[in-house]
Amino acid sequence: MGKTLEEIKDSIDNYDFTINTLLCFVSLATWPNHFNNPELFYSLGRRMDTSDKNPILRNKETITPDAIIQLSKEKGLIVEVKASLPDDETRWNRCSDQLIKYDDELKGWWTSNKRVTTSKVIFLIYQSLAVKFKNYFEIYLQNKEINNDDFVHIEFMKESRRKEFIFFRFSYNKLSEFNHIENIKKLEEGISIPINDVRNSYGSIKFYDGRPELEYLIAIIWQDSLNYRRSDTSFDKRKKCWPISVNVRDLTEELQKSFGSIQIRKSCNDNSIERNVEFPRINWVRGALKILVNIDLGEKIDEENYIIYFKRIQGEVIDYFFKKIRDRKTKIKKDLNEKDQLKLFGESKKSH
């Protein structure tokens, strides 16, 4: 069974919260030295190469942690974030394996040899899960006979005072090598980062390297891109809509420049392209346009070009797309069932 509207809205909330957490953590680690430090870089999702010594991966592979923060030519942080974990603890090993994979001399930093001498794996975990996961992870490391010094867990939570904050605190190990950074030192007792102030500094980031809910992506395309393109399009009286031509690549690039990977790169003057992960990804955007075609709000010209039938949506946009997609799925299922039944009916007729 698909997700309910409530679950989709929760998932959007989680997605947005994950972005806020990543941006707040990047800010915590990089401010106030940001502007004067030419060695400082960060990225939400960056392709890093593993080495022969990787404890999990036998062959050299490329991995993409949620964030990479380079604090100097020598030091960097590899960050993974989880606002939730599966209820079933036996499935936590996947997440642990992921962290172990990052404990490597990763190649891909913004230095001449693409390496740093000191790196730590930071696991940002929601506060209510932090102790449970710490206990699990300790046993996990013991079983695998892996040294625990390179892993640092930082718990985080929403904190509502006059402003909304994200509170961060060490929950497993510390970053003693990074104590020269005042904010990192403060993590021992805990530090609150104001969400608004952080968001104000990065423009309007709506995506990271994780795939968003389809309804959320469609709503962003509809509200922020198609809505302004409508003014250059004439109303089609027959179809009762504004048919807007959309090129998948152009739209993806616009979303990346406005709300995604390109916008983040600009904020730290990162001009390198080869290792950066692009988000939203072109296949997410193509998928969203295909769904619009499926729910009769567009037509596919070819793999790269679509025409979207833009119209005014009454009521809330997320609810509207949720209902449209659900109704479409129900209809497909019903049609399939009817087909199956007809087939069965045909077969039973033959057997007679």
Next chain:
Amino acid sequence: MEEDIKLFESKIRDVNKTEDLLDFMSFLAPYPLYLFHNIQFFFCDKKIDEIFKFNSNEYYKANLIDLNNKVNAYKYVFKRKNVNSNVVFFIQRTSTKNLYLLHSMSFLRDWNYFIKRFLDKLYPSIVRLFWKQNELVSALKELENNLIDKYEILVRELIFKERRNHKKYDSDRKWTKKTLTNIIQESLERDQWFKKVKFQLFKRKNDIIYREPTANCSISKYGHLSLDNSYYDLISLLKYLEKPLINKINLFKNKGLKERDFIPSSPIIISYEEDVFKDRTNLLLFINKIKKYPHSTKAIYHYNPYFYASIADFKDGSSFEVRINDQSNILIVPQIKTSIEGLERLISFIFESFKEGEIKESSPLRNTL
């Protein structure tokens, strides 16, 4: 009465400069009962003559006749069954780029039924501008200070919003004979916002105050003024009223990502003195109001505990990310297209339907953590 309008129309066809028209309107004053010199502030970043050059079919039963393009003068003609009305107006540039004044000699009824609606229909090509309570009050105070030796100013009618309790507001109307100073003081004490203030100027000479008013004037917070005499005495009011609009235009300009080559601009913050969103009912009230924002599509992504939504202006093409992560602030983050017109319409709607606050640009706080 009609003769004054006819005279105005014939003059409008002859003149070369708007100043000559304003002189002529002053010369005709005082106007007969119900006839006013109506003035409307509006913003337009397109060519005025192109905006007002429209096909009569576009506007139901209405037509616009070009009277004199040297002064951007037009005649708005409206015909429907028993209603047959026309309003003559001209457009004056201000010293601020894209900020204009529309002047007409017309009855208030015609103004409200035709010109106001007609201007709203021209959105997003033009947008009527909005004054906050403190901007209106400052301008009125300045006017009183300026004219104190020449006139006594008495407020005769007031349309306002007043706080009933910490959640609800009432709209009300009252008739008074109080001075502007008294009315302003009362509004502060009772937490009132003026929608419209009607006042009269009484000539003062050697401590004697004339019994008959020299001029009737009204000012509404939607950028509209009307007066029936003493234009050159009241012109200083226009100057005071223009100032906050200039500040606002400067604050709202060049916000959209596309026009900035995708370099993000600072978000706009509506800031309240008190923690309005400490009480969750106020947040729910805000959400209910924003859901009713006309000519727009809304995507409310979540609102518990904090609010995050996308508002897309269907007419203008602008869109905004609206966030409330703070008990005293509303954050409006510009998106791919975010225009001055779109921001003005959204923010004036929030002020009108929810609560007025201070508008400012948020500054990145990178160095303060």
